[in-house]
Amino acid sequence: MERFYKIGEVAELLNIEQHTLRYLENSLKIKIKRDERGDRMYSEADLDTLRLVLQLKEKGLNTTAIKLALETAQDSEDGQQPGLVSVQPENNIKEMVSIARRIIEQNDELMQQNHKLEERMARLEKKIEERNVEREKKIDEFLNLWRAEQEGKGRSWLSWLRGK
Amino acid sequence: MERFYKIGEVAELLNIEQHTLRYLENSLKIKIKRDERGDRMYSEADLDTLRLVLQLKEKGLNTTAIKLALETAQDSEDGQQPGLVSVQPENNIKEMVSIARRIIEQNDELMQQNHKLEERMARLEKKIEERNVEREKKIDEFLNLWRAEQEGKGRSWLSWLRGK
DNA sequence: CTTCACCTGATAACAATCTATGAGGTGAGT
């Protein structure tokens, strides 16, 4: 006959706290049998459900989503993994997968390239800026020298023009 | 041809804030086309997707769940309710194809983007060059004037410095 | 030169979800 687990055992087995089990039961509206005393009796099937739930939780689904997932899981109960989680391609699609994978790789490459381009561009832009600044600096320098020259003092702007 | 909406319009239409749209785009990893300027361009299909997303949100699904739902939703594009609720194994092939299609599209986009970046870069490079040339030209001009001045003829380089 | 409608982070403020505890209780077995 069927075997049932008490909440303590389940907590042990699945490695979660009892209160969490109770919480899941409520929030997911899972129905767990009770014995005459009102104690929960978990069936193997319940354990499976719970294991699935835990997996889904890991993936980041919230209770509402898990609830939905459980509903649809109902259908594929015959052996297979539930639909939502494992949209596994059949054998004959293997090829497609590999193609897709290659495309994805290419995609990544493109993205990288893209990124590099952007960087290069940024550098270029900076360079323009620098150049601009430099040029202005030179003009300033020149003007100063020139003014000095006008007043007959300071080193000659001519020398600036020539050397250095 | 296809019509595109800017983020402002979409926000209006769907009655959500622009920043929320951006948030969804990130958290759901939805890909929205961009124009040359980098502005988002929402297609009708994107609008549909968003509408679906909003519905799912209302139902209490979190982004992770919605992401999954979107993936599988692709199939039931023919009217029907979103995929999460109705995942059937036979859909796998169709689903894969559509995923692949999306990836390829993305790929194309990336290439385009890439191309645009290159162009932009070329333009930048040209600009730098022009600037350089111009600068040299000015210097030349100046030098000539100056030489002329030195020989007591030609118009004053001073005037060049001042007015042009 | 200013306004407009965008863009990208970063981060603050708030909301929902999940986990942990505590009080008060029950029946069964020692």
Place this chain on the structure above:
DNA sequence: ACTCACCTCATAGATTGTTATCAGGTGAAG
């Protein structure tokens, strides 16, 4: 009687998810 393993209801605390804002920018159009 007492302890054990449960139960419920309530609520505190921690973690995530979501929405709002802010600063600092850009290109196009008036």
